[in-house]
Amino acid sequence: MELVLAIAIGVLVASGVWLLLRPRTFQVIIGLTLISYGVNLFIFSTGGLRIGADPVLRDVVGKFEQYTDPLPQALVLTAIVIGFATTALFLVVLLTSRGLNGNDHVDGGDGTP
């Protein structure tokens, strides 16, 4: 399971970085989104991968092995919310730039030097 998750994160971030380096604003925003998915999965994995374990104590007595670490889940939730908000903001800037420059190149030009 670790391997599958590692590959998934790697593919997401690698595609994200490639898109981030592209000259069109739309590609950049998709790249940023993919990177943020990869990072969110990465945060999620730092608590260790467990299936079917509770994040909240159910019995008063119990072992740590019965539970998953709740903190990464809280962290990832915060990261998702913040990432979502900033991406939405970036989208607005992207549209404004498109409107002002008449094209979607990141430098505002049409790509020809």
Added chain:
Amino acid sequence: MNPHLVIAPILLPLLVAALQLLAGERRQRIVVALSLASCFALVGVAVALLLAATQQSAGGVPAFVYRIGDWPARFGIVLLADRLSALLVLLTAVVALAVLPAALGRWQHRGNYFQPLFQFLLVGLNGAFLTGDLFNLFVFFEVLLAASYGLALHGSGARRVSAGLHYIAVNLTASMLFLVGVSLIFGVTGTLNMAALAELIPSLPDHTRALLHVGAAILGIAFLIKTAMWPLGFWLPRTYAASAPAVAAMFALMTKVGIYVLLRLTLLLFGDDAGPGSRHFGADWLLWGGIATIVAGIIGLLGARDLGKLAGYNVVISSGTLLGAISLQEPAVTVGALAYLVISTLGIAALFLVAGMLAPEGEEDASDALPLEPYEPLDDAPRVEDLYAEEDERRVVIPAPVAMLAVSFLACALLLAGLPPLSGFLAKFSMLAPMLDATAREGTMALFTLVIVAGFCTVIAMCRAGIQIFWTDVDRSFPQARVTEVTGIVLLLGTCLLLTVVVQGPLGYLHDTANQIHDRANYIHGVLPASESEVAP
């Protein structure tokens, strides 16, 4: 002293921003009054924090440790005000108070929601200075960045939107790196509380230490992007030059957040007693990175073609100098670095405001910043005798606003270059003098030399700009100076002037600050009392 004072610098602007949003854009008087009240109150709170921090004995544990929700520090989030935090909160409040009136003039009406965004920026800045938890630091970073995105775009226009697009893309990527670094550190240590981390690191087993270093390095890159270390800082001059002058003046403070975090974390996590494996981790990178940043800043400064870029490259030089100085991890150098941080922030903020007043009025786009023409020697230059003959015939009356602007510009130049008699000289001197005693580290002399060269090049660049702006055709019209804008500049430069005259007290405070942050036991015992340390997770 009321323990809730620590959270006031965060809650107050948050509340004011919410009220301003409710008041809406139409009731400008209420909105502006709220902003002014908030800034004055913040200065009051910051002074109270500073006094409380001063009253504790030299060194010693932080004055305030505030457990949010009263959770024990290992599980909950703590806010913490020691001398360093209190100093930076006060600096933020002073700059905000100076920038706010400057923004009331022509800039506020070029877009919507300037005032609430400004207050949100203050929430983020104060929060980042006060928090004692890495993830909470991320949240406050995002708050201040989100507000800064809005402010950078304030006034719109193609140039601003294009620069803002780059700024947002770079900072979103940096935030992702921040998250990766934080989660790696959490994965290794199981905690994000800075004090608990500092306590854990010396005893980490070697096989996980490498992973911790990877996490810390990635986290460091995120901060270095915000501090604009070469080669991560190419976004800075363009963005700062393109944004509205009042906003850029406030942004001069934002690079200092990165410096603050780096100073705090390197001393706390990788200081002298962090164990043999982690001692001074990354310090060489900071030193050489700082040196490279100064060089890049000098090149940019000498080639700057408008006043906004000129000020932007001053920010870069200031960042590089501070990065180099904090990497030495010598208490005596830190004292000077903190003094330089305060003075250069005030000086650069004032320079941005001066640049804003000089900008041609009424044009919405492209030429918001005053352009500087390349120097072209005249072929038919008048002979010296002719100049003397001509001199008395025409008396030039310098209008008061121009004279005031010229004096302010001169003061900024002196402050940033570090020339006597202003406090810039004192700050640079108190940073450079101890460096001569701390030459054990390779590269210290290179840093020493470059800081002086940077001062010299600042003089050249500022002289050239000053000649082109003020010793120009007398018939050129200068924009009207508004009282509000002048107030801001006077406040900033007045603070610097005050720090030139009153030296003993502030330097003593900085001395105690450096001692306090260099002894990390203070921080750890302040946040994790002995009784709590026994409750191992």
